[in-house]
Amino acid sequence: MQNDWQPGSMPTAVIGQIHRVLHKLVDQRLRAEGLSASQIPVLVALRDGRKLTQKELTAIAGVEQPSMAQLLGRMEKDGLIRREPDPQDGRKSLISLTEQALPLIRTGRGVLHHIDIEATSGLSDADRVELLRLLGLIAQAVRSDMLSLDDGDAAQQ
Amino acid sequence: MQNDWQPGSMPTAVIGQIHRVLHKLVDQRLRAEGLSASQIPVLVALRDGRKLTQKELTAIAGVEQPSMAQLLGRMEKDGLIRREPDPQDGRKSLISLTEQALPLIRTGRGVLHHIDIEATSGLSDADRVELLRLLGLIAQAVRSDMLSLDDGDAAQQ
DNA sequence: TCATATATAATAGGCTCCTATATTAATCAG
DNA sequence: CTGATTAATATAGGAGCCTATTATATATGA
Numbered sequence: 001m002q003n004d005w006q007p008g009s010m011p012t013a014v015i016g017q018i019h020r021v022l023h024k025l026v027d028q029r030l031r032a033e034g035l036s037a038s039q040i041p042v043l044v045a046l047r048d049g050r051k052l053t054q055k056e057l058t059a060i061a062g063v064e065q066p067s068m069a070q071l072l073g074r075m076e077k078d079g080l081i082r083r084e085p086d087p088q089d090g091r092k093s094l095i096s097l098t099e100q101a102l103p104l105i106r107t108g109r110g111v112l113h114h115i116d117i118e119a120t121s122g123l124s125d126a127d128r129v130e131l132l133r134l135l136g137l138i139a140q141a142v143r144s145d146m147l148s149l150d151d152g153d154a155a156q157q
Numbered sequence: 158m159q160n161d162w163q164p165g166s167m168p169t170a171v172i173g174q175i176h177r178v179l180h181k182l183v184d185q186r187l188r189a190e191g192l193s194a195s196q197i198p199v200l201v202a203l204r205d206g207r208k209l210t211q212k213e214l215t216a217i218a219g220v221e222q223p224s225m226a227q228l229l230g231r232m233e234k235d236g237l238i239r240r241e242p243d244p245q246d247g248r249k250s251l252i253s254l255t256e257q258a259l260p261l262i263r264t265g266r267g268v269l270h271h272i273d274i275e276a277t278s279g280l281s282d283a284d285r286v287e288l289l290r291l292l293g294l295i296a297q298a299v300r301s302d303m304l305s306l307d308d309g310d311a312a313q314q
Numbered sequence: 315t316c317a318t319a320t321a322t323a324a325t326a327g328g329c330t331c332c333t334a335t336a337t338t339a340a341t342c343a344g
Numbered sequence: 345c346t347g348a349t350t351a352a353t354a355t356a357g358g359a360g361c362c363t364a365t366t367a368t369a370t371a372t373g374a
Contacts, residue, residue: 007198010273011285012179014292017219019176020331021299022169027332027359038360041164054323062174067361069324074359091322091369116167118302122294128168134288135171137279142178145275181362184329195330212352224331226354231329248339248352 051094
């Protein structure tokens with residue numbers, strides 16, 4: 001009974017499947033350039049010599065604080081970013097890009113943009129707009145689901 | 158220049174964002190039942206006393222072989238599955254569910270179905286159909302991108 | 315002022331995925 | 345029948361995400 005297990009008809013399952021294939025493709029292309037997908041938001045956020053705290057980068061990337069701490073640890077080890085203590089507040093450190101990281105911003109954005117074009121090559125302009133609208137509705141519903149479970153911590157975002 | 162960094166207008170980026178929030182929500186709900194998201198396809202595939210090889214489960218779940226090996230290792234440790242040598246072929250082992258895992262199939266499917274309903278609560282039936290069509294187009298494009306890079310190994314799927 | 319509360323970051327530990335490589339069993343060629 | 349190839353699984357190691365906890369610095373309040 002209940003043999004109607006068809007993940008192909010569940011939008012959330014399909015999104016997960018596409019995400020995995022997409023992520024694999026993105027990682028392959030970025031790895032060839034010495035980058036990884038999670039680094040791109042950090043590189044972009046720190047463009048033009050910007051100095052941000054870990055907390056700010058955490059919010060931008062939309063991950064939890066320890067995830068960002070680990071990512072920054074790897075990026076520092078790879079010589080992509082630098083941390084300096086904030087003279088105003090001893091708890092913070094200000095994060096900025098190294099010279100080495102500068103050319104990678106364009107590269108990374110280019111790869112992502114290119115893959116986005118490829119992935120949506122079968123869609124018309126109207127299709128793209130419609131897709132973004134539908135995904136937006138789902139994002140909204142899921143976010144409100146999450147908030148109703150949280151202890152108010154995320155309610156500030 | 159090129160300050161038009163708007164991940165919100167890139168379908169692939171939006172899919173990634175939704176996936177992460179969705180995955181977090183699914184994991185929270187499943188963890189309360191002693192389950193995790195990656196286990197569901199395995200539980201469902203092994204329903205009704207089915208015995209499958211690791212390779213078959215790998216294809217069903219759509220992950221790489223070492224990922225499935227690790228998952229099965231954890232599930233075996235947790236007493237959810239059992240491995241027995243295939244008498245026909247010494248390389249294979251046949252995997253099946255334990256008694257303990259049986260009631261979890263319904264639970265897991267229920268959680269996923271419930272979240273899918275919640276996530277798409279803002280969509281009309283027509284919206285859902287349209288969303289699946291658009292996601293299908295993307296899946297197709299991405300898959301063909303992947304295949305053109307592979308060494309023919311995945312061409313059999 | 316001093317104790318408590320809050321904010322930021324680091325650490326510990328686990329899951330899920332990946333690539334690359336090793337192991338073992340079966341098959342196939344000569 | 346034996347050596348080479350193929351097939352199934354296991355192992356090693358790393359990225360990236362999470363929750364939970366700890367360490368440290370700042371702010372707050374009696």
